Amino acid sequence: MGQFISFEGPEGSGKTTVLKELYERLNTSYDVIMTREPGGIKISESIRALLLDSDDEMDERTEALLFAAARRQHLVEKILPQLNKGGIVLCDRFVDSSLSYQGYAREIGVEEVKAINEFAIESVYPDLTLYFDVPAEVGLNRIKDNNRDSNRLDKEKIEFHHKVSEGYKQLIAEYPERIKVIDATQSLESVIEDAYQVIVNFLNQV
Template structure:
């Protein structure tokens, strides 16, 4: 881990936000960024895939390529993005003592490529850890929402879906179950939040968990 909540001015803090599509990750990331900035922390927001110039090209392939991509090839593309992103962007920011607030990380790969694509989740996690040289977040915020409600939210905000958003409900149900399993296995790293509640209530829960770090 990059830090443990002590001497936050001198050590970076790595926070990831996870959850299915339509759970409100972008909204909560903005609120977290503002709250941390008010407390004097330097915050950099990023995402996977797409947090670097190389990542933008990979994102275009994995989310918008027309036609099939083999499941293992998709997993390797995400791992390639992760390896470059962590080495060139995330680790340098953490070494400067900044807060890295990231939309999706290795848990997304385990949930989407492992459970969603029905690949071995242990192999996917090991691949991701290898790509990231073992870096785990200090805190992972999981916004949990059933797939039917999440899809209804997407329907009000999208004119078209990307490759993963367009998957059927059973795919997204597997993704959600995988996320909850990951959180149960690592309760010290995860904060699971009911994303069906009002935005301000969700934000309050997140701030309570973040308080020791700031």
């Protein structure tokens, strides 16, 4: 089996920027792919558009089920084949996002959201998760400052984003072996360097 590495954290914490840079660095010595959630493949990108681009009101359980459905297809079609051939997967968000956003912040319940995700992922959890730790306000301001288009979830009230961070903190306490915290308030260069060290140390010990 290969190694499955997910990137988690609030909006604007640097996940996508750092992931792309680490992909370029690792690509020279490892069989590695980068992908993202929701999305990564055609069916799941269609579900992503439903989830993130529409301003229509969506029932919160419908939202959780669509995220889980997108995750299932992405896992089967893209992540598992790469892991089965011994490769590395760098994935921008995975199941922890659903537990924090839908389970905790939307108050569906972490255990309930974990149950529908268990159906979707059949216990394929990441081997390593990097958590990009930054206050919600800092991340949201980065997105604003850089004029990135904001999506349906970015537009939630600040209280929602605080709850997302609380949800993540609970997961970090629950899975201290799997989830490694990166101080993402530092300069981008330092964040990249810290994240790279965590991944290389991990790959050297497996």
